[in-house]
Amino acid sequence: MPLWTFRDYLDAGGTNVIRQWMDSDEVPLEAAVKIDTRILFLADLPVWPPQYVSAITGWPDLLELRVVYAGNQYRPLGFYGPGYEFTIVHAAVEKRKLPRHVLVTATERMNIVRSDRRRSCAHEFRKKSTAG
């Protein structure tokens, strides 16, 4: 049984926007598999290494998974809690500093999930193309 549970943000219509992003053309399969695999490893690690997850300066509640593929940074953003949960609320492909609007959206979604847990679900590993 993994120590940590990873969750994905759901929009108001119930769409898993994190899985949607991972299945989009913006994220090559190589990067999507890296994200899924990192989640599987992090789920079993009590303390996450900084090379895998890092805080975002100026946004104390948000953290990002650090995934690099072909020189691009794939940056799922999320927050801890409650307990051993980490909810991914937004994501971006950005080599440099994350734009403010991305972090604002992530914070808004974090607040939504904190007030309504139904706006998140267990991280979905299944790709859309293989969903039955």
Added chain:
Amino acid sequence: MSSVRSQLLANFQDKKYRDLFVAEQIFSGLPAKIRSMRMRRFDSQGAFAGALGKRQSWVSQLENPNYGRLSLTTLLEIAAVFDVGLRVDFVPFSEVLDAATSRTREWFDVPTYKEDRGLAEAQIATPHGAAPEWVEQLARGNQPRRGLTIVTGFTGQAGIGGLPMPPKKAPQIAGDLGITGTVNQSASGVLSERRYASA
């Protein structure tokens, strides 16, 4: 929602996905494992680097899951410094999937040779300590010296070279070796050790 395993199994229908998944089990997993083992054994990346005869920046790369250039030679060098084994093997995808979905936190820190409880069965020792040359004789199928007393296991914290072994395994080992045995109990009635002497 279906289990993680069944979701990944569905993704494995895509050959590219399963090939990438295999690669990431190595490149995403080993850096975390190296870091965990290094942190328990060394004070810093620099100290670990010194033991390897490398620079600290090299260790920093090793612990970065985005580095992705771990060579077999490097892994063997690391295994030697950590005093652990290294297994590189071709396996069915089902094994990859099982390993990825049944891992525990213990996976990240491998015991050293001296800490390895799994080796306790192979640790045959005299009451005064390990007798490696005698173990070697056994490995070659030779009979041990007549009359030699062998302590095969202790209960509690005591152990041979810090390697406690469940006493219930002792009779089986003794039987395999063709050695007759006796069981000694302490005054309190608690089984403290079993001694076996060659016939």
